[in-house]
Amino acid sequence: MNDCNCDFTPMERVLKEDIRHVIDVLQNSLDEMGVGNDNYCLLGNFENVKDKFSAIELKAATFYLNCYLAPYTDKYPEISICAQKLSNKRHGGLIVIQREDSLSSLIQSGITINAELTHSLLESIFYPGNPLHDGAVLVNKNHIKSAANVLPLSNKSAGDKKLGTRHRAAIGLSERSDALVLVISEETGRVSFALRGELYPITI
Structure with missing residues (x-):
């Protein structure tokens, strides 16, 4: 890094x-x-x-x-609060923060949102049962651009245990761009981010 x-x-x-x-x-x-x-x-x-x-x-x-x-969004506190709440509730989440690279050719577009990023809006998108909760949210600067996006999957696995779809999607996009992808596991509540094809666990 x-x-x-x-x-x-x-x-x-x-x-x-x-x-x-x-x-x-x-x-x-x-x-x-x-x-x-x-x-x-x-x-x-x-x-x-x-x-x-x-x-x-x-x-x-x-x-x-x-x-x-920090150089790409002022909404780190909102993203952090959302990740913490999703983690505590074991609600899965996948948040793409666009940096320098264009992602239009890498992401299968979902539903346009174009709203200011707030932790409440992010939490509602990933609430289980919401039609948008299974896909990735795309963040550009301080706005949620879209939800329910489909990301390219990585072939990476962790040891003998295969990574879940969200984690493979996070790594997959980060292998092909400079995007930072935050992923919250619904199985464990663990929060990680993918960058440059690697996955890093974090505390929120």
Whole structure:
């Protein structure tokens, strides 16, 4: 992720501190192993380190998301509120934020909206049973341009478990354009964003 133009310095300090803490935990593990402590459980520390790495990844990805959106829309707070509410309710969502690239040739157009973006409008579009909730919402600057759009699917899968349609659609569009695609899983409530063909989990 190298097209972020935010001031990374404050976040860099936080991440460095978090990473140093992980290194300290690993060093303590080495020290305990070196003294032959029979009561020491290495597996517990591995689990602790894994959790800390996941927390660092979430923190960094959330920061980057705001950086990537800021030049293209002022509605990050509205998008964030919507994603949080959809996540809490386990309502699936797929939100495309157009950046520099034209998407007209990549997206199968749905229903024109042309309304100012608000979290309430986004939530209503993705409410289960709404005819528009299964497709993607297209955001251009501060407006919802359309809903129920169909995105190109990626062939990527996560390990042996195939990605759901929303996630494959998010990655698929990001593989073919510079669009940022926010996806909320209805199965887990997990929020991620796709950019440049990669999927990043975030906290909202």
